[in-house]
Each structure stands twice: as C-alpha cells, then as structure tokens.
Amino acid sequence: MRSLSALFLLFALVMTPATLVTAKNLVCFYDSASYLRLGFAKLLPADLELGLNFCTHLIYGYAGLKPQTLEVYSLNVDLDMFHYHEITLLKAKYPKLKVFLSVGGDRDVDEANPLKYVGLLESGREKQQAFIDSSISLLKRNGFDGLDLALQLPRNKPRKVHGTVGSYWKKFKKLFTGDFVVDPMADEHKAQYTEFSTNLRTALERSNLSLSMTVLPNVNSTWFFDIPKIKNNFEIINLMAFDFLTPERNPEEADYTAPIYPLTEQDRLPHYNIEFQVNYWLQNQCPADKINLGIATYGRAWKMTSDSGFSGAPVVPETYGPAPAGSQSLIPGLLSWPEICAKMPNNVNADYRGENAPLRKVTDLEQRYGNYALRPADDNGEHGMWVSYDDPDFAAIKASYVRTKGLGGVALYDLSYDDFRGLCTGLKFPILRAIKHFL
Numbered sequence: 001m002r003s004l005s006a007l008f009l010l011f012a013l014v015m016t017p018a019t020l021v022t023a024k025n026l027v028c029f030y031d032s033a034s035y036l037r038l039g040f041a042k043l044l045p046a047d048l049e050l051g052l053n054f055c056t057h058l059i060y061g062y063a064g065l066k067p068q069t070l071e072v073y074s075l076n077v078d079l080d081m082f083h084y085h086e087i088t089l090l091k092a093k094y095p096k097l098k099v100f101l102s103v104g105g106d107r108d109v110d111e112a113n114p115l116k117y118v119g120l121l122e123s124g125r126e127k128q129q130a131f132i133d134s135s136i137s138l139l140k141r142n143g144f145d146g147l148d149l150a151l152q153l154p155r156n157k158p159r160k161v162h163g164t165v166g167s168y169w170k171k172f173k174k175l176f177t178g179d180f181v182v183d184p185m186a187d188e189h190k191a192q193y194t195e196f197s198t199n200l201r202t203a204l205e206r207s208n209l210s211l212s213m214t215v216l217p218n219v220n221s222t223w224f225f226d227i228p229k230i231k232n233n234f235e236i237i238n239l240m241a242f243d244f245l246t247p248e249r250n251p252e253e254a255d256y257t258a259p260i261y262p263l264t265e266q267d268r269l270p271h272y273n274i275e276f277q278v279n280y281w282l283q284n285q286c287p288a289d290k291i292n293l294g295i296a297t298y299g300r301a302w303k304m305t306s307d308s309g310f311s312g313a314p315v316v317p318e319t320y321g322p323a324p325a326g327s328q329s330l331i332p333g334l335l336s337w338p339e340i341c342a343k344m345p346n347n348v349n350a351d352y353r354g355e356n357a358p359l360r361k362v363t364d365l366e367q368r369y370g371n372y373a374l375r376p377a378d379d380n381g382e383h384g385m386w387v388s389y390d391d392p393d394f395a396a397i398k399a400s401y402v403r404t405k406g407l408g409g410v411a412l413y414d415l416s417y418d419d420f421r422g423l424c425t426g427l428k429f430p431i432l433r434a435i436k437h438f439l
C-alpha cells in the first residue's frame with residue numbers, strides 16, 4: 001500500500017510541468033464580518049465560491065474567548081448559527097478544501113479584558129480544559145476540520161524611526177527603563193504557550209481535528225513562541241508579516257507596511273520585514289513547508305500634511321494619522337484593493353480635484369519593498385494621502401519569494417478585501433489568482 005502511494009507520488013512529481021518545487025498551501029482567510037457589510041463590500045457565499053477554486057484552506061474568522069470561563073464561543077450567534085454550516089457545507093463541492101475556525105484575530109475586541117488571551121495562557125491546565133472542550137464541540141457540531149489559534153498576545157510597541165534631536169538620548173534612556181519590553185513575563189508565557197498548545201493538539205488529534213496557528217501582526221515571536229518545542233503541534237503556521245507600521249500605531253510617519261527585505265537606511269528596525277520573520281522561524285528549526293507567508297489584500301493609508309513633502313519617498317515625515325475610510329470598507333486608514341485601484345488614474349477621475357483626485361503610483365522596480373501611491377497635500381494642506389499596498393503584481397512577487405524559500409505557501413488575509421467583484425479590471429479575485437499562478 002505504502003509503496004503504491006510512493007509510486008504514485010513519484011509519478012505526480014514527474015508529471016509536474018516545471019521541475020521547480022511548487023508551494024502547496026493557499027490558505028484563504030474569510031472574515032465573516034464581510035457578510036454583514038453593505039453595498040459592494042458584502043461578500044456572499046456565491047462570491048466566495050469562485051475563490052475556493054484556488055484555496056487549499058479556508059479559515060473562518062472569528063470565534064472569541066470568554067474571559068471568565070475560557071470557553072470558545074461564536075462572536076455573532078445570529079450569523080454563525082446558520083453561516084458556520086453554510087460555509088463548511090461547501091466542502092461537499094470542494095472536497096480537497098479544509099475549513100478551520102479561527103479564535104482571536106483582531107475581531108475579538110473586548111475592551112474590558114484586553115489581556116484575556118494572556119490570562120488563558122496563565123490559567124493552568126485544568127481551566128484550559130474548558131477552552132479545549134468548547135472548541136472541540138463547536139468544531140464538531142459545525143463540521144469544521146480544525147482550529148486556528150490566533151491569540152492576541154501583547155504587541156511590539158510602536159517606535160518612531162525618524163531621527164529627531166535627542167533620539168540618541170531616548171534610545172539610551174529606553175535601554176535602561178526597559179521601555180522596549182513588550183511583556184515582562186514573556187518567558188513564562190512562552191513556556192505556557194508550549195504546554196497549552198501541546199495539550200490542545202493532543203485533544204484535537206483524538207477527535208480527528210487539525211490545529212494551525214496564526215502569528216498576528218506585531219506579535220513578536222521571540223517573546224512568545226518556543227519554536228523548536230511548538231512546531232510539531234501545528235499542521236500549518238501562518239505568519240502575518242504585514243502591518244509592521246500602521247497609521248494607528250505610527251500616526252506621525254508612513255513607511256512600507258510589508259516589505260520583503262530589510263531597509264537599513266533611516267534607522268529602521270531590522271525585524272520589520274518578511275525576510276527577517278521567515279528566517280527567524282527557519283533558524284529556529286521550523287520546517288519550511290509548515291510556514292505560510294501572510295499577504296494582505298488591503299493597504300494602509302496615512303494622511304499627508306504640507307510638511308510631508310511631495311516626493312512620497314518613505315519614510316514619509318509629518319503624516320497625520322489614518323487617511324479617511326474607504327467608501328466600502330469604512331475603516332479609517334485601511335483601503336481594500338478595489339478601493340485603492342479606484343483611486344489610481346483612470347478615464348473617470350483624471351480631472352478630479354481635492355479628495356477625489358487620483359493618486360500617483362510609485363512602483364518598486366527593485367521588487368523588494370512594495371508599491372505605494374500618494375497625493376501630496378494641496379495648498380491648504382488638505383487631501384494628502386499616502387498608501388502602502390500589495391497589488392496583484394507585488395503579491396505575485398511575494399508568491400515567487402515563497403517558492404524560492406521553499407515555504408509551505410501563502411496565507412491570504414483576507415478574501416473580502418480582494419476585488420471579488422472584478423471592479424478594477426473585470427477579473428475577480430485578482431490578488432488570489434496572481435498568488436496561485438506564481439506559487
């Protein structure tokens with residue numbers, strides 16, 4: 001039996017057109033909140049289905065954590081009570097698709113309990129059983145194949161990179177005041193995460209369920225993850241290597257939000273890039289084929305002021321926080337790919353002025369850091385905007401990087417911000433398709 005399947009595998013390899021190794025995973029995140037959006041931003045299962053032709057995994061976001069009992073629960077019962085099944089039933093049509101439920105992410109907003117995920121780690125084996133039992137029953141009842149752990153652990157503290165007078169003094173002071181320490185108990189939490197994920201994995205396995213993990217943007221793996229010890233607990237590991245800077249975290253300056261390679265000029269942090277993050281996991285003995293590189297289908301948009309200049313070359317100084325929300329996604333400082341595309345020069349907007357004037361696109365010819373687009377502030381200091389984003393072309397460059405590194409694949413975040421209606425060029429899911437093509 002075994003030799004037969006080995007033979008088959010060999011056959012499959014020989015039959016692969018290019019001899020280059022191809023990455024196997026295209027993990028698609030599906031934020032179910034997109035079902036409730038209005039207008040063009042509303043993603044219905046019928047729209048989703050087209051995308052599923054390209055995905056190996058669909059990760060349904062998000063379930064939450066009850067801070068007192070530590071149970072996993074639906075954040076929107078009215079929706080999930082039918083939608084969980086609606087989504088997992090799609091497996092009948094796409095038999096190779098695995099559907100996971102993700103807990104945490106940035107959807108489980110709980111202002112009264114901002115540290116509840118740290119509390120989960122600290123609570124000990126007995127109390128964690130409630131997490132384990134409740135997730136298994138939620139998964140089983142609704143036909144999911146597995147759980148994705150996207151725990152909200154303390155984030156890197158944002159730092160202004162631009163040299164200002166006194167910055168050396170500030171650095172010096174930080175070194176001694178420990179201002180850079182994200183979590184004074186990180187060592188304990190790291191050990192607890194190992195134990196917790198090991199128990200969780202054992203229990204899920206017994207129920208024939210899979211476990212994956214997602215490292216959220218700016219959760220620092222050095223602090224929280226003992227990679228050699230946890231790597232076998234997870235079938236796949238999604239590194240959300242984007243949002244290194246955001247207009248909320250870094251209101252006063254704008255920079256590439258998800259560069260592939262480090263930029264050493266201008267005092268930038270050495271770990272705010274994909275290459276560093278991926279190498280960190282590889283150097284800590286994580287098998288390359290478990291790692292999926294996170295790619296965002298949205299861009300981050302800052303407001304440029306009169307003092308930000310006209311060139312737009314990052315680091316862009318003197319920005320003023322998030323740019324106004326997009327007309328569909330409605331989140332300040334975030335623009336979905338179709339929203340960004342609509343702001344590029346086209347036949348319609350060529351003569352527009354003010355807040356509707358087109359942005360100027362700057363393509364990264366080196367293919368290392370990402371593209372950006374801008375509209376310098378006008379004479380009154382208004383309507384300035386600077387956006388860092390991955391368009392289908394740059395997403396393809398990242399997919400090629402994934403293949404060159406021999407990684408498992410890509411984790412796309414998320415389907416609802418890709419152009420699933422084909423508003424930009426007529427092609428639906430252009431980012432997803434570009435990635436699939438280049439993996």
Ligand SMILES: *[C@@H]1O[C@H](CO)[C@@H](O)[C@H](O)[C@H]1NC(C)=O
Pocket residue numbers: 145208
């Ligand atoms: C285990 O799960 C896989 C995929 O989710 C499924 O195909 C298989 O039938 C399951 N096996 C059992 C014994 O339930």
Ligand SMILES: *[C@@H]1O[C@H](CO)[C@@H](O)[C@H](O)[C@H]1NC(C)=O
Pocket residue numbers: 180220221222223271277280
């Ligand atoms: C975590 O942060 C520290 C600085 O506080 C940095 O030196 C380290 O490289 C970071 N690790 C990762 C994986 O980003």
